[in-house]
Amino acid sequence: MPGFLDQEIKYLPGVGPKRAELLAKELKIKTFGDMVYYFPYKYIDRTKFYKISEIHSQMPYIQIKGKIRSIETVGTGHKQRLTAIFYDDTGSIDLVWFRSVKWQSENLKKDKEYIVFGKPSEFGGRINVVHPEIETEEEKQLKPSGIFQGYYVTTENMKNKYLNSKAVNKLQLTLINLAKGKIKETLPPSLVKKLKLTSLENALTVIHKPENSYDLKNATFRLKFEELFFIQLKILAIKHNRENKFKGFRFEKVGYNFNNFYKNFLPFKLTDAQKKVMKEIRRDLNRNIQMNRLLQGDVGSGKTLVALMTILLAIDNGFQSCLMAPTEILAQQHFNSISKFLEGMHIETALLTGSTKASRRKEIHEALTTGKLHILTGTHALIEDTVNFSNLGLVVIDEQHRFGVAQRAKLWQKNDLIPPHVLVMTATPIPRTLAMTVYGDLDVSVIDELPPGRKPVQTMHFYENRRKQVYNFLRQQLEKGTQIYIVYPLITESEKIDLKNLEEGYRHITEIFPDVKAGIVHGQMKPLQKENAMQKFKKGETRILVATTVIEVGVDVPNASVMVIENAERFGLSQLHQLRGRVGRGADQSYCILMSSYKISNESRKRLETMVRTNDGFEIAEMDMKLRGPGDMEGTQQSGMGFDLKIANLGKDVEILQLARKIASEVLDADPMLQSEENRVLRQSLMNKQTDFDWSSIS
Numbered sequence: 001m002p003g004f005l006d007q008e009i010k011y012l013p014g015v016g017p018k019r020a021e022l023l024a025k026e027l028k029i030k031t032f033g034d035m036v037y038y039f040p041y042k043y044i045d046r047t048k049f050y051k052i053s054e055i056h057s058q059m060p061y062i063q064i065k066g067k068i069r070s071i072e073t074v075g076t077g078h079k080q081r082l083t084a085i086f087y088d089d090t091g092s093i094d095l096v097w098f099r100s101v102k103w104q105s106e107n108l109k110k111d112k113e114y115i116v117f118g119k120p121s122e123f124g125g126r127i128n129v130v131h132p133e134i135e136t137e138e139e140k141q142l143k144p145s146g147i148f149q150g151y152y153v154t155t156e157n158m159k160n161k162y163l164n165s166k167a168v169n170k171l172q173l174t175l176i177n178l179a180k181g182k183i184k185e186t187l188p189p190s191l192v193k194k195l196k197l198t199s200l201e202n203a204l205t206v207i208h209k210p211e212n213s214y215d216l217k218n219a220t221f222r223l224k225f226e227e228l229f230f231i232q233l234k235i236l237a238i239k240h241n242r243e244n245k246f247k248g249f250r251f252e253k254v255g256y257n258f259n260n261f262y263k264n265f266l267p268f269k270l271t272d273a274q275k276k277v278m279k280e281i282r283r284d285l286n287r288n289i290q291m292n293r294l295l296q297g298d299v300g301s302g303k304t305l306v307a308l309m310t311i312l313l314a315i316d317n318g319f320q321s322c323l324m325a326p327t328e329i330l331a332q333q334h335f336n337s338i339s340k341f342l343e344g345m346h347i348e349t350a351l352l353t354g355s356t357k358a359s360r361r362k363e364i365h366e367a368l369t370t371g372k373l374h375i376l377t378g379t380h381a382l383i384e385d386t387v388n389f390s391n392l393g394l395v396v397i398d399e400q401h402r403f404g405v406a407q408r409a410k411l412w413q414k415n416d417l418i419p420p421h422v423l424v425m426t427a428t429p430i431p432r433t434l435a436m437t438v439y440g441d442l443d444v445s446v447i448d449e450l451p452p453g454r455k456p457v458q459t460m461h462f463y464e465n466r467r468k469q470v471y472n473f474l475r476q477q478l479e480k481g482t483q484i485y486i487v488y489p490l491i492t493e494s495e496k497i498d499l500k501n502l503e504e505g506y507r508h509i510t511e512i513f514p515d516v517k518a519g520i521v522h523g524q525m526k527p528l529q530k531e532n533a534m535q536k537f538k539k540g541e542t543r544i545l546v547a548t549t550v551i552e553v554g555v556d557v558p559n560a561s562v563m564v565i566e567n568a569e570r571f572g573l574s575q576l577h578q579l580r581g582r583v584g585r586g587a588d589q590s591y592c593i594l595m596s597s598y599k600i601s602n603e604s605r606k607r608l609e610t611m612v613r614t615n616d617g618f619e620i621a622e623m624d625m626k627l628r629g630p631g632d633m634e635g636t637q638q639s640g641m642g643f644d645l646k647i648a649n650l651g652k653d654v655e656i657l658q659l660a661r662k663i664a665s666e667v668l669d670a671d672p673m674l675q676s677e678e679n680r681v682l683r684q685s686l687m688n689k690q691t692d693f694d695w696s697s698i699s
């Protein structure tokens with residue numbers, strides 16, 4: 001049943017069809033509800049007045065009382081402007097209008113007292129205010145504004161049609177007046193009471209028209225909590241649902257293969273972090289519930305080995321496994337390292353990618369259905385294909401951020417009886433708050449320790465003028481026998497120029513180091529050529545690899561210990577960190593050299609400074625989120641978890657998020673289907689809020 005907030009925005013007094021169209025187009029505001037949930041981005045205290053003598057151009061805004069001494073229209077046509085001299089008993093400033101010149105000149109009166117509000121700036125040695133808000137004392141009194149006036153983001157198109165922040169504010173005030181007694185509570189009364197929340201209606205009123213900062217704080221808290229709570233409720237409901245609906249295979253045994261590998265084949269000791277994670281996985285597998293675990297660990301932390309040992313557990317319990325990687329190169333690499341680890345053990349493995357020949361493909365299909373094949377490694381050919389397992393018990397997905405949540409779901413939906421356990425591995429560290437949301441339906445394990453003996457990569461930042469010294473340094477390193485990556489940015493818009501830079505860079509390098517073999521890899525090459533160039537570098541036949549970010553993910557060449565990143569200012573933090581992870585895999589001291597031009601933005605500078613300062617992936621992720629905001633973080637776009645948060649901020653509202661998750665979890669534990677009288681309102685709210693969420697799938 002449509003409620004008050006579902007009404008079309010054009011019916012709000014002051015809106016009408018034209019403005020409704022504008023609001024829909026510019027801000028996606030279509031209903032009363034959309035409008036009332038369009039919150040101010042800041043508030044300004046409209047009780048404070050300044051004297052003109054106190055004003056300087058650095059002030060963010062001013063409010064003054066005074067009179068107009070003279071009004072003058074200057075220029076013609078669209079260059080026309082209106083200037084008024086405004087004074088009080090301490091001095092005078094200029095008020096300037098470029099728009100609605102005629103209207104203002106006809107309506108402004110000399111020697112009448114006005115209240116002027118706006119942002120001061122300086123022009124020709126005088127302070128002026130461009131497009132001030134100007135009104136009489138009586139007009140101000142009439143306005144039902146609170147002590148703080150809310151400011152709303154509006155677009156240029158809106159401003160041109162006089163739908164500025166002030167106008168939006170006015171509409172909001174009309175709306176909340178109309179809404180009195182009509183906004184239904186979205187949280188159960190017990191919850192509202194327990195958390196001492198203010199009612200939804202009150203929160204929505206106060207957020208647009210706060211009378212004091214205490215009320216504003218409470219309203220903000222209520223709305224942030226609600227926003228995060230419903231996201232968590234949705235995610236956790238999915239998790240609960242999955243755990244209830246799908247049983248999991250129980251891997252009770254730690255059997256011969258696992259033990260044999262551990263005792264006789266494992267070439268080194270597990271790190272404590274690897275052991276801890278193995279325990280967590282063991283517990284999951286022994287529960288009768290499908291495992292959905294995310295394994296986070298910095299590049300080089302040894303995730304592959306954890307995956308392999310999990311696979312061995314599956315084999316010991318009579319199940320097949322598959323390992324899925326986002327690219328051919330990575331799949332090949334996983335296949336190679338798994339095969340090497342398992343050399344001498346009687347375990348059948350195979351590689352399946354887009355370029356696997358039809359005859360081989362047929363063999364693999366057969367070995368899979370007969371159960372002869374234990375481990376299948378490959379690209380997403382694994383899911384797309386008509387690949388049938390005889391008893392698939394475990395799916396390992398590497399570098400999760402390349403796959404969307406939907407693809408992940410497809411995997412466990414594929415089998416409608418009992419879905420395989422799922423282990424997702426990612427080397428992209430993400431802040432905890434984001435993990436709780438993007439990966440909120442997964443359990444998370446973290447490998448927070450590198451294998452012993454690794455020397456942290458040393459990172460340096462140089463400007464162009466030091467290029468010669470950098471080349472000298474590279475020469476020294478080459479003489480020590482090491483290999484070098486040189487990476488260029490390649491982004492789609494300027495692809496052609498970038499490719500040219502890359503090719504020039506390559507030529508340049510062959511001139512500087514004529515005696516050293518160099519290779520080149522970029523996205524425009526055919527897969528086979530690419531593969532070839534990579535292989536040559538891997539084998540050490542080429543010693544310098546000039547490349548684009550195609551090497552970003554997971555390529556393992558332990559002898560490469562120098563990473564040069566050209567135009568480093570153009571890369572994002574997580575990308576820089578990923579690239580740096582390509583070195584530091586062997587025993588030698590490794591280096592990451594960030595080259596940049598002089599002219600870089602502040603944000604770029606912060607990124608480069610962060611890279612030089614720390615190797616800690618989580619610290620880098622936190623900084624990344626601070627600089628870019630959570631919406632742009634890798635993985636969030638595909639997450640489908642509704643990241644256009646209206647009021648909460650994943651970077652700042654950590655505590656509210658934790659509370660929201662805890663409460664959501666408690667609610668679902670007590671009433672998984674949200675069937676109680678109390679919780680019906682939650683079920684209703686979820687249905688109203690999440691159009692993309694098929695709540696019926698829960699029941």
Ligand code: ADP
Pocket residue numbers: 268269270271274297298299300301302303304305427451452556585
């Ligand atoms: P990730 O996939 O987490 O980036 P890998 O699994 O590729 O890391 O491991 C990086 C390297 O470290 C590999 O050569 C691997 O064999 C090695 N390695 C893994 N675990 C250990 C350990 N406990 N001790 C020493 N080396 C290890």
Ligand code: MG
Pocket residue numbers: 300303304554
């Ligand atoms: Mg890896």
